[in-house]
Amino acid sequence: DTVLTQSPALAVSPGERVTISCRASESVSTLMHWYQQKPGQQPTLLIYLASNLESGVPARFSGSGSGTDFTLTIDPVEADDTATYYCQQSWNDPLTFGSGTKLEIK
């Protein structure tokens, strides 16, 4: 299975720029997607196909990457962005998710 590696946690101040990384154990082309999950809620799609902003998601969120290295950027960060962020690949079977990056806003 394709393993997606994310750093476990980040802490930033409001107004700063934050990058969350996701590294795949093998190429996933650009079939990488990003989700936000707040406590007690289901995940919500932020970015699909590596760099496409899901409808209704603020333009503060952006994604980049291809192959094995991907990045989710939030600029500027707001207090409401406190959440866990997951990457998911759909190039290789089975679909797999990263273990999540917990973002704390100081």
Added chain:
Amino acid sequence: EVQLVETGGGLVQPGKSLKLTCATSGFTFSNAWMHWVRQSPEKQLEWVAQIKAKSNNYATYYAESVKGRFTISRDDSKSSVYLQMNSLKEEDTAIYYCTWGTMGITMAFDYWGQGVMVTVSS
């Protein structure tokens, strides 16, 4: 408005069975490829199963961890998808989400249910 509502969760002993239902509305269910994704108590997300549409012969796919124990099915007349879980193990304990992606083969999930908790414990 698209809605996905899961029911059927609960506490079950190891080795027993449970059937989850996901009732949907707000989109053309018969054309949709539906999935179940679960989230462990450690918050790890894991894809569980997929069922394609009638035009794809209702093809089904499973994670290795559940293959032979879980069965995904659908009833287009009820706009519902099901997950029959047999021979449950403690490691099946998780929140189970019904999901759907409008972008078809990209397999990005833009709609999720609220989830249903399944606890496997003696």
